[in-house]
Amino acid sequence: MNLFRSLGAALLPLLLAAGCSTPMPGPAPMTVATVASTGPAHSTGKTEVLWLGQASIRVTTPGGKVIMIDPWLTSNPKTPANFKQLEALGKIDLVLVTHAHFDHVADAPALAKLHKAPVWGPAGLNQTLATYGVLPAELSPRFGKGGTITPWGPTGPKITAVHAEHSSEYAWKNPATGKEEVLPGGEPVGFILEMENGFKIWHMGDTAVYGDMRLIGEMYRPDLLLIPIGGHFVMNPADAAMATRDMIRPRYAIPIHYGTIPQLKGTPAEYRAAMGASAVQILSVEPGQKVDF
Template identity: 60%
Template sequence: MTRLLKTAAMTLGLVLGLAQALPALAQDKVKVQWLGQAAFKITTVAGKVIVIDPWLQTNPKTPEAYRKLEALGKVDLVLVTHGHFDHMADAPALAKMHNAPLWAPAGLSQSLAILGVLPGNQALRMNKSGTVTPLGPDVKVTLVKAEHSSELVWKNPATGRDEVHVGGEPGGFVIEFENGFKLWHMGDTGVFGDMKLIADMYRPDLVLMPIGGGQFVMNPQHAAMVTKEMIRPKAVIPMHYLTNPGLPGTPADYTKALGETGVKVLAIQPGETVEF
């Protein structure tokens, strides 16, 4: 009986040890969740949460479950690519809610601080080729070029009228994670030659790419050309399409234009998550 009890105890200890190890094994990947338009929630290997370009509460493509900002859970870092409403509408509120830093192109952050939208110690400035490590040295965030515009529309509380303020230059973010995985959120952009330079410098595994076309960003055909001839990533998540009539491109259009390629197109739906 004693020997049986010892064996049972050893078996139980082994099972408990494996159970404790499994969560750690499950956390060795980066989680990327699309929330509609250009909004993403990204969870690092260590469990830190980055939110990029949050337009959630009034975004018609954001699932109802995520239109309440509290549904995102703890947010550790907010990144904004440029000053347009559909990219930063909920960014200040999220930063305030979690006392999280908000990093954005320098002119945009400066306007947010001067207008009193965010305290200066939360509206943090960076510029293209600048790299910051707000979550610790193992997660690097670099601002890179985008070809777009960036006006900040602010409602003056004294007059009730909208005002247009400096929004800085638009950008995208390259993020390198603890496990070596690299992601490029392109923000809003048209085609520009230095896309190839950025790809050669940072070698992103995954690109979050606007494809909506119309009068705002790359159309599916341009996005496909960029994917095949300039960036050549392992995977692409199409974004920034069909939110309004001015963004008519679709993942099907993009995939058709891409043709035979080794690039994996992850045409996920808002609310869905993929891991890397």
């Protein structure tokens, strides 16, 4: 008996250490599938994640709410042709924007007006959108880093704004003067989306590596990471792999924000190679493909 107790005492710290350095096991997602037809998303009781190029993601929650993140579709060279018409997305209940750059906010105002769906984004950006008449105030509500919204009540999905290390300027053509202007865009953010069933997604927006990624990972324990890997304006594959493997440790990761313009040279293959031996499941998704969790 004393021998077993001694072995248990010796092994316990090792087991605990191992548990802290690898993600918790979870059910494998369904097979990646191409969304060939247009039309509304359908509730399946699962979390559906549809990537449409760059950082544009349509999330359908287990309860059937549809959230569009960083919509740049109509002029995005990576968005499939069948989704370049905004009506092809189907009903959108809410739009999230991580920051003010064109490739993240471009189609947000049009989607908001089409569906009477609020655009939630950094407080400074939303103030600019409302002040300059890009959106009416009721479609441009404000919240900030550390804030959590529950748009459909306490039992619905929760959305928390977290830090991103980037910039955020809103460029537009002033209709009164016809001149191009650059306006304040607030501070960039990422979003933690918690589904009705507790599944959590971290859409990181555009970001460099920063130390508090580890803290955010510990606080929210995201199941799925949507992580930029292109380099130049965001993390490169090696930086993204380090953040994924050593700091955040999600169950799954989908690389985004690469290959759209020449500067975004990072590739999923480089990201996967840089990850090395890791328990994180890297999902290979092309624009127009979805994964169900």
